[in-house]
Every structure is written in structure tokens, then in C-alpha cells.
Amino acid sequence: QLPLVESGGGLVQPGGSLTLSCGASGFAVRFYSIAWFRQAPGKERERFSCIDINNNTDYDNSVKGRFTISRDNAKKTVYLHMNNLKLGDTAVYSCAASRLPCWGLVKEYEYDYWGQGTQVTVSS
Numbered sequence: 001q002l003p004l005v006e007s008g009g010g011l012v013q014p015g016g017s018l019t020l021s022c023g024a025s026g027f028a029v030r031f032y033s034i035a036w037f038r039q040a041p042g043k044e045r046e047r048f049s050c051i052d053i054n055n056n057t058d059y060d061n062s063v064k065g066r067f068t069i070s071r072d073n074a075k076k077t078v079y080l081h082m083n084n085l086k087l088g089d090t091a092v093y094s095c096a097a098s099r100l101p102c103w104g105l106v107k108e109y110e111y112d113y114w115g116q117g118t119q120v121t122v123s124s
Contacts, residue, residue: 001025002116004095009118012085016122020080022095022115030073033102035111036080038091038120045094050102051078058102062088085122092117 008020022034033052039045048060049069057069068081078095096111105111 003027003113004097004115006093006095006115006118009093009120011121011123013124014085014087014122016085017081017083018085018120019082020093020118020120022078022080024076024078024097024113027097027113029071029076029078029097032097032099032112033105034069034071034078035096035098035102035105036069036078037094037096038089039094039117040088040091043091045108047105049080050105052102056102082120085120087122089120090122091120093120094118 003026005023012018035047035050037045037047048063051057051069051071066084071078094117095115097113098105098111100110
């Protein structure tokens with residue numbers, strides 16, 4: 001079984017909402033920071049949100065005020081609530097886990113586990 005599995009992606013109209021889930025298995029996710037990445041067509045993958053073991057969060061300006069990251073360690077799941085979705089939010093969304101705090105994560109090799117991603121398409 002994969003260590004991280006994303007779900008909840010799909011097709012949504014501009015202004016709509018989606019909630020993504022990142023389910024963990026095979027490791028103690030409560031000791032890990034979890035970050036969300038996305039990769040739009042023709043662009044590099046970018047990290048836009050992170051939550052650490054103390055529930056401290058960070059957001060890129062592109063999603064701040066629209067997206068909310070949260071975690072439920074009992075369910076071994078991290079959520080991404082996305083509101084007011086825009087055409088530019090279309091991308092493959094992935095989650096990744098690291099033992100480092102969010103503020104210390106700079107390079108992708110610093111993450112220990114990755115999910116395979118889920119497609120989010122914003123279109124009218």
C-alpha cells in the first residue's frame with residue numbers, strides 16, 4: 001500500500017469548492033509535517049501549503065484566504081479545503097510528508113513520502 005494517497009479531486013466550476021484528502025498508512029503521520037503541492041500543465045511542481053505536527057500552517061499567497069489545510073491524526077488524514085476555485089487552480093495536487101517542520105522544508109528531497117496525486121480541473 002502506498003504511504004500517501006490523495007483523493008477528492010475532480011471537475012468544478014469557477015467559484016466552486018472541493019475538499020482533498022491525503023491519507024497516510026505505514027508510518028506515524030502524527031510526527032510528520034504534511035505539505036500540499038500542485039503541478040499545472042507546463043509548469044513546475046510548487047508547494048503551496050503545509051501543516052506541521054503542532055498544527056501550524058502556511059500558505060502561498062496564491063491560495064491564502066481560499067484554501068485551508070487541516071489534519072486529523074486519529075484518521076491519519078490531512079485535508080485541503082478549497083473555496084472560490086479559479087481557472088488557475090487547475091493542476092495535479094499531491095501531498096508529501098517530512099519529519100522537518102514546514103519552515104525548514106526547502107527542497108523536495110527533504111520529504112520522506114509522496115502521494116501519486118489527484119487531478120483538479122476548474123472549468124466552466
